[in-house]
Amino acid sequence: MRPLIVVTTTLAPSGSHNLPAVRLNVQYVTAVEEPGGTAVLLTPGHDRESVCRLVELAHGLVLTGGEDVAPELYGQEPHPELGSVNPLRDQIEMAALEVALRRGIPILAICRGMQMLNVALGGTLYQDIPSQLGGDVLHEQDAPVTQRWHRADVKPGSGLEAIFGNRELFINSFHHQAVRDVAPSLEATVWAEDGIVEGVEGKEHGWMYGVQWHPERGEAESPADERDPDRRLFWAFIQAAREFAQTTSDARADATTDLVSAAD
């Protein structure tokens, strides 16, 4: 059975009348579908009750890249270099995360998604790496989107090392913000050479990983290579979602059996 994967989206003006339209790079959908997931898009236009309903039905959640997270959510004043924010999207994603965390479904958080996850769990962010930190690594890459840009090191023995099968990564980089204080229930397990956190994992939640880069773009670059760490991340995510779906359908089948035996 294909697991249902809720994927978050944003809004952007579109068409000849510049009306707000739902927006998502289709690579996220492809990366979920290719290993066997079924992507369901969650938009900032959904009612809060529908957000909960969709995530209640889902077997996995992907928090995607996009705008900066509103600094008020982690107790900071906006920095002059803060980029555009989208409070409606922040709210929708917070609500989705709340349900996902309660149910224990697999969560894959990408770029802004990883920052959102960290903030939702009580962590903080750098609002702008170049002005607040400087550093030797350019995190808004100066190369085409299909190219990998900087090195990253994975903590030995971590969940991400097991998924990637590698302690040394070469990743793309499209971010000007970064995780500052890691949330208490997360652990940083991937870093760039300047110390910027590039990957986190949940300490208590079942399958929960965040990456600061865009693995869905790496997928487009090397579609056939099963050793590709980006590809392995999506395969591991969908496998975890499949297992979650299996567990819940087994539980439902058991409950039905119990009802039948009770009736007997």
Ligand code: MN
């Ligand atoms: Mn980076």
